[in-house]
Amino acid sequence: MTLSTTVTDVQQEHVTIRKFNDRPVSDEMVTSILEAARRGSPTSSNWQAYSVVVVRNPQIKQQLAVVAGGQKHVETCQVFLAFCADIRRIQTACDMHEVELQQTLESTLVATIDAALMGMSVNTAAESFGLGAVMIGGIRNDIEKAAELLGLPKGVYCVYGMCISWPDESQRPPQKPRMQPELIIHYEQYDAADVTAKIEAYDADLASHYDTLDRNQHTAAWSGTIARHLKSPKRPHLRKAIENRGFSLD
Ligand SMILES: Cc1cc2nc3c(=O)[nH]c(=O)nc-3n(C[C@H](O)[C@H](O)[C@H](O)COP(=O)(O)O)c2cc1C
Known part of the structure; x- marks a missing residue:
């Protein structure tokens, strides 16, 4: 098949x-x-x-x-x-x-x-x-x-x-590497084991992808970027804007 x-x-x-x-x-x-x-x-x-x-x-x-x-x-x-x-x-x-x-x-x-x-x-x-x-x-x-x-x-x-x-x-x-499937796909029940080591491995994988593009990235290519992005609130005006458009968030 x-x-x-x-x-x-x-x-x-x-x-x-x-x-x-x-x-x-x-x-x-x-x-x-x-x-x-x-x-x-x-x-x-x-x-x-x-x-x-x-x-x-x-x-x-x-x-x-x-x-x-x-x-x-x-x-x-x-x-x-x-x-x-x-x-x-x-x-x-x-x-x-x-x-x-x-x-x-x-x-x-x-x-x-x-x-x-x-x-x-x-x-x-x-x-x-x-x-x-x-x-x-x-x-x-x-x-x-x-x-x-x-x-x-x-x-x-x-x-x-x-x-x-x-x-x-x-x-x-080139295609950007995705995280390891076992981090994303769970069978029957969510596997809530600590994911730090796997994220470190993904950081390294993504860093070598960026290296091939000559992009000067943090070695913690994924986790470092996420942490930097999220250290301040993203689009804090959004609740008000969506409500102003006539939608409820309650
Ligand atoms: C809902 C959504 C919004 C996105 N917004 C942007 C954007 O504003 N600008 C941009 O360049 N890419 C945007 N992207 C593309 C992502 O950056 C991209 O999908 C991600 O980095 C993974 O890369 P890939 O799609 O090549 O695998 C967006 C993707 C999604 C799903």
Whole structure:
């Protein structure tokens, strides 16, 4: 029995691409990717509580690049996709039946997870065409500005974005090593043994990956980076911004 398929082959080849060439990405290809991803993405209780905004306008991409902290690839990509949690249609359904929508953290999570799943399906579909993609969490630096640029009404917020374009093959990066599978995959019950030694081994593995790229990294390539990132709170404004968009975090 074969233990790989076209899909798993695409997944095994995954690497985030940030350098693109100018070859156009046709509307037909974008539509095919989005429709495959929509069909192929499960959605909690069939809520379909997400929307995608397809952006090609160079001025808007340029401003979205600024929101994302000056990420050049947001500007240079042909197509930027904004994956949004969207409870607006849920609100309309409740209005249609004269029910008051009882929003909780659960409805926010459902919509956010739906958007994330759709984005992942898009990523795989895009890569299956040979396109390169990079997800853009940096868009959450300024949820309100992103909403303004994307014309999002209340009840919709951009969870993350994605650049898709043809890769500049001369600058395709090597795959970044993943952690050891036993750290991530547990059978029957979670293995809660101390993970320090395994993380040290992964630090060394990742450090040699960065060495091949001549990137001057901390020898604790993973744990040191994580610790540095998280010594101050990340995006502390987020709770307020998401609530302002019309979502509940209670
Ligand atoms: C939700 C999400 C948000 C991300 N945001 C960014 C981003 O803003 N900028 C960026 O360059 N890469 C971003 N990435 C890409 C990750 O940095 C990348 O997936 C990770 O370093 C692993 O590398 P790989 O995908 O090549 O294996 C994001 C990935 C995810 C899943």
